[in-house]
Amino acid sequence: MNQEVLRIENLSFAYAHSKLLYDNFSLHVNIGEVVSILGESGSGKSTLFELIAGNLKAKSGTITTSKLSQIFQDPYTSFHPTYTIINQISDVAPLHDLHQLCHSLDLDPDVLAQKPHQLSGGQLQRCSILRALLMKPSLILADEPTSALDNITGLHVMQLLMQFLDQVGILLITHDKNLAVWCSDRMIELKA
Numbered sequence: 001m002n003q004e005v006l007r008i009e010n011l012s013f014a015y016a017h018s019k020l021l022y023d024n025f026s027l028h029v030n031i032g033e034v035v036s037i038l039g040e041s042g043s044g045k046s047t048l049f050e051l052i053a054g055n056l057k058a059k060s061g062t063i064t065t066s067k068l069s070q071i072f073q074d075p076y077t078s079f080h081p082t083y084t085i086i087n088q089i090s091d092v093a094p095l096h097d098l099h100q101l102c103h104s105l106d107l108d109p110d111v112l113a114q115k116p117h118q119l120s121g122g123q124l125q126r127c128s129i130l131r132a133l134l135m136k137p138s139l140i141l142a143d144e145p146t147s148a149l150d151n152i153t154g155l156h157v158m159q160l161l162m163q164f165l166d167q168v169g170i171l172l173i174t175h176d177k178n179l180a181v182w183c184s185d186r187m188i189e190l191k192a
């Protein structure tokens with residue numbers, strides 16, 4: 001049976017004094033699925049994540065979500081610059097599966113003792129995925145997780161993330177249609 005990790009039903013939302021950005025919008029994500037959200041700048045992709053994360057309140061409709069973790073576009077701004085990676089990860093997540101996950105993510109555990117600027121963008125984005133997975137989510141919201149990386153590194157990071165689809169569903173924001181076609185079960189194109 002499909003295990004649903006996100007259900008959005010008849011969502012409507014507008015920022016104050018602005019036109020409706022979402023009007024009766026519905027979407028669902030199951031474990032094992034990658035659902036991509038595409039759309040030009042200003043079409044409301046980041047706003048959707050803010051609504052799902054509970055940082056914004058819908059005007060009407062319902063959003064039902066399982067435990068979620070987020071991965072952001074720029075790994076350098078996802079970590080505090082002055083603390084080591086391991087300090088920042090241990091602040092928010094239990095470390096039981098750390099070594100096994102490092103292995104799956106092709107990450108040398110020694111890099112976790114470093115500070116963010118000492119790592120490459122690809123290494124640091126794998127650290128963001130590590131942090132997200134240690135929180136044991138069933139839903140991952142990934143906002144342009146590969147766009148700060150070169151194509152080959154980005155594809156590798158996406159492949160590593162997709163290994164965990166037996167445990168999670170992924171909602172992916174991307175501008176990259178080729179990436180979306182390659183990795184998605186479903187694609188939703190928002191209009192500005």
Ligand SMILES: Nc1ncnc2c1ncn2[C@@H]1O[C@H](COP(=O)(O)OP(=O)(O)OP(=O)(O)O)[C@@H](O)[C@H]1O
Pocket residue numbers: 015016018021039040041042043044045046047048
């Ligand atoms: N806090 C806010 N208050 C008012 N309007 C906002 C706010 N945040 C975003 N908007 C507007 O809402 C619309 C959708 O913005 P959003 O950031 O969700 O788009 P996006 O598709 O993620 O864009 P991009 O691809 O450039 O990141 C835009 O017109 C934007 O100007």
